[in-house]
Amino acid sequence: MYENLIDTIERSTLSAFASLKDEGDVRAAITHWLYKQDMPFKFRNQELIDFWEESLNKFLHKNNTTLTQLKSNIRFPSHSNKFDFIDLFAGIGGFRLALQAQGGQCIFSSEWDNAAKKTYFQNYGKIPFGDINSFTGEGISEKELDHLIPNHQILAGGFPCQPFSNAGVSARSALGLAHGFECDTQGNLFHSIAKIAYVKQPDVVFMENVRNLISHDSGKTFEVIQNTMENLGDGVDNKHGYKFFYSVINSETVVPQRRVRCFMVCVRKDIWECRGDFIFPDFSGDPIPLREAIKETSPEEADSYTISDKLWQGHINRTQRNIARKTGFTAHVADLERPSNTIVARYGKDGKECLIPQNGKNPRKLTRNECRILFGYPQHFWYPEAKTPAYKQFGNSVVVPVVEKISQGIINYLE
Template sequence: MNSEFLNQATSLLMALSQSFFEDDIENAKALAGHWLQSIATGSPLIFDNSGNLRATVLKTLGDASLFVDESQFSSSLWEGVIFPPNSTSHFKFIDLFAGIGGFRLALQSVGGVCAFTSEWDRSAKKTYEKNYGELPFGDISFFSGIERSDEFINNSIPDHDVLAAGFPCQPFSHAGVSARNARGLKHGFECETQGTLFFDIMRIAHAKKPKVLFLENVKNIVGHRKGETFKVIKSSIDELGYDFKYKVIDSSPLVPQRRNRCYMVCFRKDLGVDYEFPEISGEPLPLKSILEEEVGDVYTISDKLWQGHINRTSRNLERGAGFTAHVADLSRPSNTLVARYGKDGKECLIPQEGKNPRMLTPRECARLQGFPEQFCLPESRTPAYKQFGNSVAVPVVRVLAESIMERLM
């Protein structure tokens, strides 16, 4: 991989992109990266309302002999990217609360081109940039906050067919701003979702009206607050003109991990699509199938930590509540990988002959989520565990993406 061209092109555009984000270097860099990939995919540029911006960007690149024509530019740019889009694209998507790009990896594999991406966690953004050659924008509320008009959202977020988001589960307040007083919105979801990240999804969907909303969350969102949270999500999406469909899916037939997640696929009603989730079934995959053959002692947990797990497990079993920590059965899928795994590894401890059990390595965590071997890992373990624990299971998203594309094409 040669990233020199990408880095040089990004640096050239920074002066221009900083005019849109004067005091925010990271978002200015994200904007420059988005411009480069938009040129390579023949897409409109963010904030280019008149068409003059594209000409300015191309001249800047051309003066440095980085742009001759789109074919040359695309070829040079993608040489510096581990996971570029397919050469043949069929649809565009945006990647919100993007994490390390699990949705992007899956959607690109079925012919998608990412038009916009956002993620607030700085460490996850670095991992995302290493693999896709594009730094995500930060806090999505810059683009979709209540003070933003639909016109601003339309001008700043590119048109897209699919809005993809693995959004956090948050309690919805009933004390938000009245819908009648909300700027540019006349929908009931406003007062109930104000201040949550789901609100930002709804604002963008209201303004851009993509064909499909493709969302993911923890399985407990269905029963969160006795079902009230999910009721608000369903009614909000329905009010925006989308047909709400959901299913809780276990990933273990596709990756060796029991990961039950709630997936929501919502087609715009005017498209007349009666979507049905594909069946994901089969024998659960064994944990041993993704383990590395040689692992350093740094992953073996200490005597103190292991004894602490044993003691707490014993106490919790006696009282019938709390966590338990046992070594994993390698012939079965692992427990769900979670963001806190790096703290003590209790969710998945690998047995070792003559030693205390060990934690999973970051590469094994990547495999548990279905990331390919060439995926570039974070440089240290702590952020790696958090990032993979927060990620989606890529093969599950890919199967759903294929079924979505069958109905879109």
């Protein structure tokens, strides 16, 4: 019924306010408003807010219910407001889950992939706003941005990694396209984070990207990111830069997946001057074997993920050719006593990153639920029924227990 409420308010809004019919974020704004009704974000129109209030009350009265009751079926709502955070490039909410576990309340989220937005809504009851450039792009003044984005203590975001990844760089170079900060679509989205941080001055900016970010363009890209954050407030009254800390972390000691990512924690300099350096938590320990992720999968479910003879033979042929010429990918069945290889967004195409061996038959891909386990999402987390979008969404995600452990370190540091 909660979704029916959103549908009802959206329909009546678009009927009453014709100017909003081409506005793509009405539904997102409604769900954000339903969480915190004093924050209308993009639509700072009192007439509209009054209309939403009236529509909400009519719906609740007609259905003899309350907003609290309607929200009670949301899988992972915010239960605490110990601190406020915003979730940029939100994907399916890995940062959100981790920061909520520390008592945080997500008051703004943004994500441009529609399938990921659906997963986000199914789990958190809130639809992310779309392209962050509509809040930070050219023509948006600092004063306007200050009204569009709510105040918050932590800004979290894994800004799009393709322009910085090894695969992304080689593909774009081969096509003669720009990459890194020269990419007009994804690469410059870090600057959206920097602009929001400059205007809103959160206590901490918490970012994630691929390991190759550090070495991209002989280290120049990473240097730009660090220098931008550290010099953000230079020479401007009441503005601070950020002390920059980073760590390259392998997830294999907290989930059965070898996923190495660069995490950045930027502490506002006036806070850093009082509290000193931020220390990343320790992720040492024994790797978790892949066997732990697949042990509850039934033979019947596993069978439906078995790859075809044609696909398996194609893997074998390409692997032999690539070994002979010492370049390109290889596809071998996984060692169940070690963590899986990194699961990427394209995993659904052929599964070459992690093929599960099976006695007497071709290997199989990971199930969607096994991917959930490899990324540390909770048991009742909703994900798409279709395999391809589920693989894509997990493959683009952070590993939740890694982010949760760092988040715990951030909150302990701030307290």
